[in-house]
Amino acid sequence: MPKIVDKDAMRVRIMEAAMQCYSTQGFHAAKMSDIAKAAGLAKGTLYLYFKSKDQLTTALVKWIFQEIEQQIMPQREVRTLTDYMSQIRTALDASEETRIETRMFFEVLGPSFGSDEVVAEVAGFFERIGAQSTEQLRHLVKVGEVRSDIDADATGRSIAALIDGMVTHRAMFGLEDARYRSMMDTTLEMLRRGLEIQGEV
Structure with missing residues (x-):
């Protein structure tokens, strides 16, 4: 059975991870791969939510x-x-x-x-x-x-x-x-x- 994902909750999870990365690494230094890792996601999954x-x-x-x-x-x-x-x-x-x-x-x-x-x-x-x-x-x-x-x-x-x-x-x-x-x-x-x-x- 396919896993049901709460897309809104996932977006919030990603945005919280982004804020964490921007805070610790600096806005310009933080990469999408860093954000994906902080959110516990594969980089490809992150790009499904934010291009x-x-x-x-x-x-x-x-x-x-x-x-x-x-x-x-x-x-x-x-x-x-x-x-x-x-x-x-x-x-x-x-x-x-x-x-x-x-x-x-x-x-x-x-x-x-x-x-x-x-x-x-x-x-x-x-x-x-x-x-x-x-x-x-x-x-x-x-x-x-x-x-x-x-x-x-x-x-x-x-x-x-x-x-x-x-x-x-x-x-x-x-x-x-x-x-x-x-x-x-x-x-x-x-x-x-x-x-x-x-x-x-």
Whole structure:
């Protein structure tokens, strides 16, 4: 009877092996044969799942960003400015796991940014985060929860960039929790005051 293989699980296994090899050997030094060995596969089997190292790396970057995206910006409806601010706080206060993944991503996969496909995946991540933030702001303007004179698109994408900058800065430079939380509280208060309808407290 033919062996049944969970293809999705196998792809994850290969991507985890690739990350391990990139971490220990360096991105450029790691070869497909090294990745196959780390995954416990024949080299030919590896090529059934990924035709090249570039294709594997692009899939790995996409997978990592999907994990980070789910943690920092879960898809959910926001009904009030308070909901929106709470979501941003959750995104800024990323878990230790997310911080480790972010640091590993830049340290290990930074050299892969020479690939147009990888750059497109990274750009797509920021596009999705910005688009989600923009749509939420448009809804809040429509229901009278935030000022009607804001540019929802520019503001939403600026907030996405702010989240990226603060989360990445914390992950890469290991800011003390107390200092980071003070920065986060100050930033959120400034943002709330800029969004709330004039005259509200």
